[in-house]
Amino acid sequence: MSEKLIGAAIFGQSGGPTAVINASAYGVIRAALDAEEITKVYGAANGIKGVLEDKLYVMDEEDPEELKLLLHTPSSALGSCRYKIADPEKDDTDYKRILEIFKKYNVRYFFYNGGNDSMDTCNKISRYMESVGYACRVMGVPKTIDNDLYGTDHCPGFGSAAKYIATSCMEINKDARVYDNGMITIVEIMGRHAGWLAGSASLATAFGSGPDLVYLPETDFDMDKFLADVDEVYKKNGKVLVAVSEGIHYADGSFVSEAKTSATDGFGHAQLGGLAAMLADIVKKHTGAKVRGIELSLLQRCGAHLASATDIEEARRSGEEAVLQAVKGVTGKMVAFERESVNGEYACKLTLLPLTEVANYEKKVPLSWINDTQNGMKQEFIDYVLPLIQGEPKLPLKHSLPRYARLKKVLAK
Numbered sequence: 001m002s003e004k005l006i007g008a009a010i011f012g013q014s015g016g017p018t019a020v021i022n023a024s025a026y027g028v029i030r031a032a033l034d035a036e037e038i039t040k041v042y043g044a045a046n047g048i049k050g051v052l053e054d055k056l057y058v059m060d061e062e063d064p065e066e067l068k069l070l071l072h073t074p075s076s077a078l079g080s081c082r083y084k085i086a087d088p089e090k091d092d093t094d095y096k097r098i099l100e101i102f103k104k105y106n107v108r109y110f111f112y113n114g115g116n117d118s119m120d121t122c123n124k125i126s127r128y129m130e131s132v133g134y135a136c137r138v139m140g141v142p143k144t145i146d147n148d149l150y151g152t153d154h155c156p157g158f159g160s161a162a163k164y165i166a167t168s169c170m171e172i173n174k175d176a177r178v179y180d181n182g183m184i185t186i187v188e189i190m191g192r193h194a195g196w197l198a199g200s201a202s203l204a205t206a207f208g209s210g211p212d213l214v215y216l217p218e219t220d221f222d223m224d225k226f227l228a229d230v231d232e233v234y235k236k237n238g239k240v241l242v243a244v245s246e247g248i249h250y251a252d253g254s255f256v257s258e259a260k261t262s263a264t265d266g267f268g269h270a271q272l273g274g275l276a277a278m279l280a281d282i283v284k285k286h287t288g289a290k291v292r293g294i295e296l297s298l299l300q301r302c303g304a305h306l307a308s309a310t311d312i313e314e315a316r317r318s319g320e321e322a323v324l325q326a327v328k329g330v331t332g333k334m335v336a337f338e339r340e341s342v343n344g345e346y347a348c349k350l351t352l353l354p355l356t357e358v359a360n361y362e363k364k365v366p367l368s369w370i371n372d373t374q375n376g377m378k379q380e381f382i383d384y385v386l387p388l389i390q391g392e393p394k395l396p397l398k399h400s401l402p403r404y405a406r407l408k409k410v411l412a413k
Helices: 022-036 048-052 066-072 093-104 116-131 158-176 194-207 223-237 275-288 309-328 379-389
Strands: 007-013 038-044 055-058 105-116 138-144 183-189 213-215 240-246 291-295 335-341 347-352
Touching: 007 022, 007 048, 007 240, 007 309, 007 379, 022 038, 022 105, 022 138, 038 048, 048 093, 048 335, 093 105, 093 116, 105 116, 105 309, 116 138, 138 309, 158 183, 158 194, 158 240, 158 309, 158 379, 183 194, 183 275, 194 213, 194 240, 194 309, 194 379, 213 223, 223 240, 223 275, 240 275, 309 335, 309 379
Parallel strands: 007 038, 007 105, 105 138, 138 335, 183 240, 183 291, 213 240
Antiparallel strands: 038 055, 335 347
């Protein structure tokens, strides 16, 4: 057992929102409030920017019942950011400011909830605090609907997004087959470099009402082959439903939607979009059929009404575990998931990974899980995703509408 470290804690959220990111927040905040080693719990407004700007919320002053509602509140309740801090060896300006704030509030625990880039931020802060000899335990809490964090079986947020995508594709498929005329529908799904989300559309197909064709960025996209695939299904059925990842690319690495790309996020990644409309226009000119392009866009990130109970509980547990391990003396790690089978049933074991192993690495869909024609998924993928979407949470409602957490957000002084 490491020496007991007494001091305050800061929790921050970063990157894109999810349906369960606040379940992780609740796990961290509740466990931190209950830990005798932690004297005060702060929430950073808009992630690391809140630390840099000295804008911290006092979580001790929140109503416990409102905090509990975070379990079923989508998006980032404390606000998020996409802010890339420099390597401390090249520019330590931000780190000096972070240290100043940590000292001001006697912060000895820092928990950061996010994806690849957020774990990079977490790792850099951990390294810097160690280099200057400031005792602060830094822990990463995983989050990303993209499911591309390295080293963990899956990520909080993915299961709920997968469930939303599969359900939406089942509904779209029903709608697209109502009329007796020919119809081709193309659904664009998030996923820049990893196709976990687009692949999840195949769950709908496995259960009788989903896409005929699914395309992931793990393989090179060929427009001629794509049109031939569409032709084959259209001639056979008179209806086609296609699911495409926003990040599909040609053999030279350029995004199919690149002509529509006009901006990047705060980490320099291309912000993609417009792919469904582009492909719909190409397919319409090629076939002469009625074609509709649908972009799920932000809807797939925060569909808490279709959240997976499994996802919510695992998200909460990951946040709680980060605190429990930190007070024991662990630092510089991210909580990760390891899949187990207990009496033939899915189970999730929590483990720890060094932040240095996680930061800036992406986990792709195994090529062996993609069919031989590269336009659909094999059973191995279905078997992987299915346990993660299980369970319908009992959602708090008022007048049959969601009752989300309403935090006071009292600023620290």
